[in-house]
Amino acid sequence: MLDVDTPVTAVPAISGTTRVYALLGDPIAQVRAPGLLNPVLARRGTDAVLVPVHVTAADLGPVVRGLRQMANLDGMLVTVPHKAAVLALADRVTDRARLTGSANALRREPDGTWTADTFDGDGFVRGLVGAGHDPRGGRVCLVGAGGAGSAIAVALLDAGVAALRLVDTDPGRLDALHGRLSPVYPGRVSASPHPLLADVDLAVNATPLGLRPGDPLPFPVGDLPAHAVVADIIMTPVETALLRAASARDLTVQPGLPMLAHQIEAYLEFFRL
Amino acid sequence: MLDVDTPVTAVPAISGTTRVYALLGDPIAQVRAPGLLNPVLARRGTDAVLVPVHVTAADLGPVVRGLRQMANLDGMLVTVPHKAAVLALADRVTDRARLTGSANALRREPDGTWTADTFDGDGFVRGLVGAGHDPRGGRVCLVGAGGAGSAIAVALLDAGVAALRLVDTDPGRLDALHGRLSPVYPGRVSASPHPLLADVDLAVNATPLGLRPGDPLPFPVGDLPAHAVVADIIMTPVETALLRAASARDLTVQPGLPMLAHQIEAYLEFFRL
Numbered sequence: 001m002l003d004v005d006t007p008v009t010a011v012p013a014i015s016g017t018t019r020v021y022a023l024l025g026d027p028i029a030q031v032r033a034p035g036l037l038n039p040v041l042a043r044r045g046t047d048a049v050l051v052p053v054h055v056t057a058a059d060l061g062p063v064v065r066g067l068r069q070m071a072n073l074d075g076m077l078v079t080v081p082h083k084a085a086v087l088a089l090a091d092r093v094t095d096r097a098r099l100t101g102s103a104n105a106l107r108r109e110p111d112g113t114w115t116a117d118t119f120d121g122d123g124f125v126r127g128l129v130g131a132g133h134d135p136r137g138g139r140v141c142l143v144g145a146g147g148a149g150s151a152i153a154v155a156l157l158d159a160g161v162a163a164l165r166l167v168d169t170d171p172g173r174l175d176a177l178h179g180r181l182s183p184v185y186p187g188r189v190s191a192s193p194h195p196l197l198a199d200v201d202l203a204v205n206a207t208p209l210g211l212r213p214g215d216p217l218p219f220p221v222g223d224l225p226a227h228a229v230v231a232d233i234i235m236t237p238v239e240t241a242l243l244r245a246a247s248a249r250d251l252t253v254q255p256g257l258p259m260l261a262h263q264i265e266a267y268l269e270f271f272r273l
Numbered sequence: 274m275l276d277v278d279t280p281v282t283a284v285p286a287i288s289g290t291t292r293v294y295a296l297l298g299d300p301i302a303q304v305r306a307p308g309l310l311n312p313v314l315a316r317r318g319t320d321a322v323l324v325p326v327h328v329t330a331a332d333l334g335p336v337v338r339g340l341r342q343m344a345n346l347d348g349m350l351v352t353v354p355h356k357a358a359v360l361a362l363a364d365r366v367t368d369r370a371r372l373t374g375s376a377n378a379l380r381r382e383p384d385g386t387w388t389a390d391t392f393d394g395d396g397f398v399r400g401l402v403g404a405g406h407d408p409r410g411g412r413v414c415l416v417g418a419g420g421a422g423s424a425i426a427v428a429l430l431d432a433g434v435a436a437l438r439l440v441d442t443d444p445g446r447l448d449a450l451h452g453r454l455s456p457v458y459p460g461r462v463s464a465s466p467h468p469l470l471a472d473v474d475l476a477v478n479a480t481p482l483g484l485r486p487g488d489p490l491p492f493p494v495g496d497l498p499a500h501a502v503v504a505d506i507i508m509t510p511v512e513t514a515l516l517r518a519a520s521a522r523d524l525t526v527q528p529g530l531p532m533l534a535h536q537i538e539a540y541l542e543f544f545r546l
Contacts (some may be wrong), residue, residue, distance in 0.1 A: 189526075
């Protein structure tokens with residue numbers, strides 16, 4: 001894991017030789033990747049810069065097509081609301097991105113074509129492994145079958161979990177994700193409208209619950225076995241009500257923030273930086 | 274004039290709120306504007322960054338159209354070979370850019386439309402004025418009727434020179450520029466295939482002669498009156514053979530480099546930064 005918390009004074013000096021990376025989103029003001037990635041690039045002496053690109057859904061096509069023709073632009077990061085739409089703007093989509101239904105990174109290949117991949121789930125799994133909670137062979141309950149949940153589900157299955165129980169209060173969304181994953185990971189994926197936690201090694205919140213102070217818990221930590229790990233994807237606040245409740249029960253907790261640092265690491269690998 | 278030579282440690286920290294400016298050219302590795310402008314922005318505390326955009330002539334249209342749809346991109350700088358082609362990609366072109374036949378800056382207006390302007394000549398005139406050589410009311414011989422010469426010719430006429438003698442060894446290019454300028458600045462512009470220097474206050478080299486060590490002088494400094502100023506647009510080397518010959522004759526000299534710093538100042542005004 002990259003140490004993104006070390007204070008840094010150097011940020012990249014931009015010249016004509018600097019390679020450019022774009023981060024596309026709408027809104028854009030809140031994005032954290034430029035503030036995290038650029039100091040890492042500067043510290044490594046890499047002559048590259050990540051630049052925010054504010055683009056609406058209506059303008060995504062022309063902007064991506066324009067950026068693809070920029071000869072010194074080697075990659076794009078993609079955040080809401082463009083993660084699904086950007087799949088159609090790449091020449092090639094990795095299996096996990098197609099399965100997830102979204103991509104958050106595109107890179108220019110040596111032959112000039114563009115490949116889309118997703119690292120939302122990858123960063124999550126890297127964070128777990130980095131904290132000593134390798135999910136391989138374990139039983140997992142994943143609450144939330146939206147964009148983030150889909151990415152984490154695919155990454156957990158690719159990481160070798162034995163059994164993944166998907167939970168969502170929206171039956172349509174739940175069935176859709178279950179239907180996409182079951183044929184690819186036969187016998188390892190189940191779906192349930194309610195959290196079933198008694199037999200799991202890892203329980204994951206992939207819903208927005210916990211962003212606001214009054215939110216209910218996404219699942220009852222009291223139902224978990226004593227050895228279980230409770231993971232949250234919420235980054236702000238760092239300690240959510242869910243993680244506080246889990247800690248109070250002496251369960252191991254995995255906050256959302258490490259995911260971001262591990263994603264930065266994954267981006268650097270993907271971009272061959 | 275902005276002091277671009279002061280050593281600077283700060284360069285812009287890029288976040289999601291940073292406004293973006295693009296510098297378009299082909300090739301791009303040699304451009305100096307990012308290295309000059311970004312430290313100025315950082316020192317002023319302006320949350321904006323200039324990013325190099327390498328784009329071929331064939332791809333200029335799609336790239337500019339894409340950049341125009343970037344909601345956090347407020348302006349573009351344009352260098353060779355795109356200065357003429359970019360006129361067709363703006364909604365509005367200033368009189369001087371149309372007259373010059375090229376633009377090197379585009380900005381987004383509050384209503385979302387794009388205006389193209391040129392500062393190549395403006396930077397030159399600002400440099401002259403800043404050095405105490407206001408050309409207003411003077412007689413000028415300008416050698417070189419290409420892109421740079423055209424821009425400088427328009428700027429000198431706009432700055433109020435009484436008489437501008439255009440010189441170029443290519444009769445077609447010379448006549449074209451003379452034909453464009455004469456109707457707009459009646460009675461003030463003449464054309465000659467050879468430099469006529471005996472009566473001028475200012476002689477300007479706007480040809481590439483002086484870039485290479487063995488180049489002949491663009492005009493014979495021995496023909497100039499003792500009070501004349503000799504200006505060169507060549508920036509590398511800073512002291513050209515022309516300027517050395519002029520200094521040897523105790524003529525006042527104006528090197529090319531200040532033009533760049535003054536252009537940066539003009540860009541900041543144009544971009545309302």
